Amino acid sequence: MPKKLPFSISPIFTTTQRTNSKCRTTPFTTLIQNPKSSSTSTTSLNFTFLNHLKNQRIDSARAVFNKIPSPHVSLYTKMLLAYAHNNNLSEAINIFHQIPSNTKDTISWNSMIKASIICGDFVTAVKLFDEMPHRNSISWTTIIHGFLSVGRVVEAERFFHAMPYADKDVATWNAMVNGYCNNGRVDDALRLFRQMPSRDVISWTSIIAGLDRNGKSYQALIFLQNMVGFTGVEISSTTLVCGLSAAAKISDFYAGIQIHCCMFKFGYCCGFDAFVSASLVTFYACCKRMDDACRVFGETVCKNVVVWTALLTGYGLNDKHMEALEVFGEMMRFNVVPNESSFTSALNSCVGLEDLEKGRVIHAAGIKMGLENGVYVGNSLVVMYSKCGFIGDALCVFRGIGEKNVVSWNSVIVGCAQHGCGVWALTLFKQMLMEGVESDEITLTGLLSACSRSGMLQKARCFFEYFGQKISLKLTIEHYVCMVDVLGRCGEVEEAEALAMSMPVEANSMVWLVLLSACRVHSNLAVAERAAKRIFEMEPGCSAAYVLLSNLYASSRRWSEVARIRRKMKHNGVVKQPGSSWINLKGLRHEFRSADRSHPLTEKIYEKLEWLGVKLNELGYVPDQKFALHDVEIEQTEEMLSYHSERLAIAFGLLSTSEGSTLTVMKNLRVCGDCHNAIKLVAKIVDREIVVRDSSRFHHFKNGICSCGDYW
Structure with missing residues (x-):
């Protein structure tokens, strides 16, 4: 016998009504003429309208909206907000005026x-408010938050x-506190926070995050400690993550450990909360604890793109760039779609490795995802x-960037x-x-550096004055370093020394070091000493100063003075940084030092150099003896110069x-003048462009000339 169903089945096209224990059947055509059926139709229209809005089909939503008889005021507000998010304020206003005055x-x-x-029309917003x-x-908070969101404090x-x-x-007090923090007015935020009649978890989280964003991470941790210990306000995971960010920025390992313990105490399990896990990975990475960062990553159940990117970035922060790129590859293999932060971190690791080939591969992946x-x-x-x-490739990418910010231009x-x-930099x-x-x-640092490396002294003077006086930019030590460098490279060594002496703050060792370098180029021994x-x-242990x-x-x-300097270096335990050059090929770095014979291809390398030596002599090349820095015979001098790294x-x-x-060859020290002359001719002999990056700049050698114009 069939089981009784837990519900009754009624006919589809008829409805049965009971009156005085008698049944009568009502035809479906009669039912749809019943006023109650119109409410069903309105409900259906409302559902369709909301579905179109959810899927951002604005025109379709409006078409359905127009069919709804006497729409509820909430539907009007949803429609006008949809237009606003679509940046169509005129239609939003039109909808607003259609709302019946009584509703x-x-x-x-x-x-x-x-x-x-939302549409940026604050004149209309204020007019409506009035x-x-x-x-x-909510009215007040909306207008206050709106002005704060665009910096109109x-x-x-x-x-x-x-x-x-x-x-x-x-909520209103929180909006002001958060707005002050977002606009860099952290002291005003603190004043207002202390004046608040009552505070909730958002109040505390806003001030903790604001202090951290404005370079007061230590103070942020004090506020977190006060919140946990004295307020009785329930702590959210967001609050703890903000505290963890502060601990990461100042590498306060013990504070971060305490916050990690609080996360367990309050039930915010990092294994299932990707937001918490990513913050912990970043914290441990900032504290140079990559093993702990990997442990947290491994314990995370929900590994989304944010968690993966945190691990990728953490490896980069610890100069483990190969591992970072391996993480990026794993993301792709696990079908975790990288976001902009993932690509940025991966490209930064390519820079750290100076690996153009991997950079091009990541660039190609970015193009496929439409992120380039x-x-x-x-x-x-x-x-x-x-x-x-x-x-050249950098300029091509720059031209393709959609909305450039100041970082784009500075880069x-x-x-x-x-x-x-x-000239390109100035243009x-x-x-x-x-x-x-x-x-x-x-921007100023980049412009002064461009002037320095191109010998544009007058332009540099104009920029230095324009930024320092006309637009009142606070000049930093780095700007003075650049200006002293410009003057020194252009032969104005005495003026450079006078600038270093007259700085508003005491010149540091870097200022004097660039002046000493200029003295080396222009043979000004008095200023150099x-x-x-x-x-x-x-800096008694500054090896660069001794060497220069x-x-x-x-x-x-x-030579007697050379010997005295070397004795002084030995007495003070100062060791000269060894010169080295390297080239990256197929993901491997091949490094060389002067007269190096440790490479597996040493015999072929020296054979190539001997062949190049013959070709150089045929072109009239003569080694420049002034770059031989040892008191030895001429034959030894030429051999030493020929085997520079x-x-x-x-x-x-x-x-x-x-x-x-x-x-492309990289070098950790400044390329010597004799090698510079030789490489120009080598590029001509082999008919190839040779790029050498030294400690000063990039040199592009081609057809017997260098991009620096022999000025570096």
């Missing part, structure tokens, strides 16, 4: 004010002070290409400066001004790369 409530007014703010028949705390303050005290709820024109990925690509020696200007393209700066992008201290004395007073002064004495053939790296590169391709 137009405070919520609809507040929604229209919010719509005006016309409101009744205001509540003064207007927000005016509304906040005009707001009736009785209407100021905790995004500002963050685009900026990272500009830096990657410029630092790997391909400024390409600094890149041009590094490659000695001073880009002119375009930056025309586009209305506000420059900053990094004074600059070296200053350096030794500040020793080389200056050696080029003047003052950059020449060994170039010979290896010529053996290991295809003909006609560009060869």
Whole structure:
């Protein structure tokens, strides 16, 4: 016997009604004429309308909206807000005016004010606010938050002070505190926070996060400690994550451990909360605890792109760039779609490895995902290409960035400066001004560096004065270093010394070091000795100062002074940084030092150098003896110059790369003048472009000339 069903089945096209125990059947056509059926139809229209809005089909939603008889005021507000989010304020206003006056409530007014703010029309927002028949705390908070969101703090303050005290709820106070923090006015945020009549978890989280964002991470941790110990306010996972961010920024390992324990105590299990897990991974990475970061990552059940990116970035922060790129590859294999932050971190690791090949592979992946024109990925690509020696590719990427920010402009200007393209840097700066992008201290550093590497002394003076006086940018030590470098490179050594002496703050060792370097180039021994004395007073162990002064004495053939400097270095335990050059091929770094014979291809490398030596002699090359910094015979001098590290790296590169391709060599010290002359001719002999990046800049050698114009 069949089981009785737990529900009854009624006919589809008839409905049965009971009256006085008698049944009668009502036809379906009669039913749809019943007024109750119209409510069913309205419900269906409402559902369809909301579904279109959810899927951002604005035109379809409006078409359905027009069919709804007497829409509820809530539907009007949803429609006008949808238009606002679509940046169509005129239609939003049109919808607002269609709301019947007897149903137009405070919520609809507040929604229209919010719509005006979303579209950036604050004049309309204020006008509507003034016309409101009744205001509540949400009305005030909406207009205050709107002004704060675009940095118009003064207007927000005016509304906040005009707001009736009785209407100021905790949300309004929180909006002001958070707005002050977001606009860098952290002292005002602290003052207001202390004045609050009551505080909730959002109040505490806002001030903790605000202090951390504004460089007061230690103070943020104190506020977190006070919140946990004394307030009785329930702590959210967001609050603890903000505290963890503060601990990470100042590498306070013990504070971070305590916060980690609090997460367990309050039940925020990192294994199932990707947000918490990512914060912990970042914290441990910032504290140089990558094993702990990996442990947290391994214990995380829900590994989303944020958690993966935290691990990827953490490896990069710890200079473990190969591991970082392996993580990026694992993300792709596990079908975790990288976001802009993932690509940025991966490209930064390519820069750390100086690995152009991997950078190009990641660039290709970014193109497939449509991210190459995004500002963050685009900026990272500009830096990657410029630092790997391909400024032309960097410029191409820069031109493709959709909405460039100040970082975009600074990245390409600094890149041009590094490659000695001073005119390009100045042209880009002119375009930056025309586009209305506000420059900053990094812009000035890039411009002064460009002038320094291109010998544009007068331009540098103009920029230094313009930024320091006309737009009142606070000049930093780095700016003075750049200006002293410009003056020194251009031969104005005495003026450079005078600038170093007259700085508003005491010149550090870097200022005197660039002056000493200029003295080495222009053989100004008197100023060099004074600059070296200053350096030794500040940094007795500065090997670069000893080497520069020793080389200056050696080029003047003052061998007794060279010997004295070397004895002093030995007495003070100062060790000269060894010169080395390297080349990256197929993910491997091949490094060389002068007269190095440790490489597996040593015999072929030296054979190549001997062949190049013959070709150089045929072109009339003669070794420049002033760059031989030892008191030895001429034959030994020529042999020492011939086997400098950059020449060994170039010979290896010529053996290991295809003909006609560009060869890129990196060097940790400044390339010597004799090698510079020789490499120009080598590039002509092999008919290839050879790029050498030394401690000063990039040199592009081609057809017997260098991009620096022999000025570096």
